[in-house]
Amino acid sequence: MYSKQSGKALFPFLITLLVILSVYLYLPSSHGEQSNSNDVATQVVAHTVSPQENTVMIEAIGSARANQAIYIKSAQSDYVTNIYFEDGDLVSKGQQLVQLQNQQEQYSVKELNINLKEEKRQLSRLTELSRTQSTAKSLLEEQLSRVDATQAQLESAKTKLSEMLITAPFSGLLGKREISVGAYVNNDTIITTLDDISIIKVDFKLPEKYLSQLNVGMKVHTQNDAYPDQTFTGKVTHISSRIDSVTRSVEVTASFANKSGLLRPGMLLNTALELSSNQALMVPEKAVIPLQDKHYVYQIQDGVANRIEVHVASRNNGWVAIDKGLSDGEQVITEGIIKIRSGSKVSVEG
Template sequence: MPGRRMVAMLVIVLSTVSLLAGYKAFWIKQQLHILHAPKPPVSVAVAAVIEQPWQHQMPAAGTLKALQGIDLSIEVPGVVTHVQFDSGQTVTAGQPLLQLDNQLEQAQLDIALANLGLARQDFERGKQLVQIQAISKSEFDRLSSELDRHKALVKQSTVALAKKHLTAPFSGTIGIRQVDVGDYLQSTAVVASLQDTSSLYVDFHVPEQAVQLIEIGQSIQVTVSARPGQHTVATVSAINPIVDDNTRNVRVRATLPNPHNRLLPGMFASLQVQLAAPVPQVVIPEGSITYSPYGQYVYVVSQHKKAAGNIAEQRQVKTGERRDGQVIILEGLTPGEQVVTAGQQKLEQGTPIRVTADAVSGNRVGAP
């Protein structure tokens, strides 16, 4: 009896172990099948690798300056009697702007003119007398010298009188006036600013190594933060012939048309110097680039060799200049290929991919 029970228990244990071993083998087989089963394709967005004209540019920063700009002031002190302009007014060259009290200067001019008339009469009378030898030659010379002296005094009084009023030295726009009638102005006191903004200068600096790339007449794309998205083209008009000892930069000046006075002196400008004529370059969207410690790479859409469908091919590339969301590819891609622009984080070498109909985008480059 004890032997039969032991055999029965042994049979039960062996049967249980066999069942567990079979279940484990079945589970392992299922897991291996799942592991080696083909992965479902990953949906990605792609863009075409194209060749487009590309103009190389050099970024810079500058400041806008008026073609002509000064602070108006008067040379002599005095009391303001007339203000002949309004703040923000457009004036022309020679237009009267300000008048100081000039009664004293006018009286001095009147005296000088009266004395000049008397000296001229004496001179004319002396000219007749010296011909008949009624007076000596030295006396006639004295009368001639006296006439010249009074002419100089008239000119002096005329200049002193002219300094009592202010005129516009050039055409432009008056700023906010800083004087009123009755104010006593000291000499050189600022009356207002005058700016000729029909054209502007934009001054910027380039490294001494880049001076050889700048030429007179070269085009520059100008953007100001006050008008985002709007570009204006300036032309290089002057290059400083000396390098700054402290910064090792060279100052460059460009002329910028401003027909509607939309740009103002003092604005900060972002510049793109057009360095050369456009040349064909292979470009892709900048978002296609993936970075790693070993370099930059992209995922290229490639045909599966053994099965139908596309796979992601990881390819290292060498990039160049970037602009407006585009990047130049110097090595690694050829026009006509397609690169993944979205979904790279789900990919690795050989991952099956599916390009959705609405995820195919053209690769466009901004205007050269």
């Protein structure tokens, strides 16, 4: 007889059988869908390889200084009678800046001019006498000495008089005025500063391993946080003859034409020196897959992605120069790499 207990025992068996049957029926359908999915091309973004300018740059931090920079001081000591400039004036070479009290120097020059005129008159008289009197010849020599001495005294007095007027030794930008009219100044008194900022020089250091590749005239680009969207271009004008024994670096100086006046002495500048420049096949860095000590890219041929090995020559600002493995006009995948493998069908977006 068929019992309820035997029916209950059979029930789990029937459930298991149904599950196995369902899986069996599902598998062919699943395989069919996977097969179909392999026929669908994966959407990717690609880059067409072409020769571009490949510039190798060395970056460093530099400090700016003026082409010429001095403290304006007086060679003479006296009271200030006039000041002809304001803070921050742009001045030309020879422009008057400060006048010192100079009446005494003017009197000295006037007196010496009169003395020299008289000494020359005496010289003329003795010259005439020396033609007929032998004794006048010795007096003539003495008078010549007096004329020369007076002439020297006059030149010295004129120099001192000229130094009572302080002028700009070169064109540039003045700093803050440190004196006032009536002040007593001497050769220790700072009147103001003068900077020639028509050219800005930037000093920076590079590792000594680059020394053999450095040359005067190399291009240098620089930026400052004050002008984040602007790049200034100059050239190397000096390479130090010594290597710093502590940092093992060489100091390089680059000069920048500063017609706009935007660069100022003391600025901290981000510099980049162009070490070399050539034409190379360039691809975005994100297209290159590093595996151990080798590099690969996914190359597209007839709608199929193939992983190929390439040789990286250099890297610069998110771009990689390839010297082996690729040719001009080929396409490499830059986005969608994780969704494909070698042999996958792909479709390039855009």
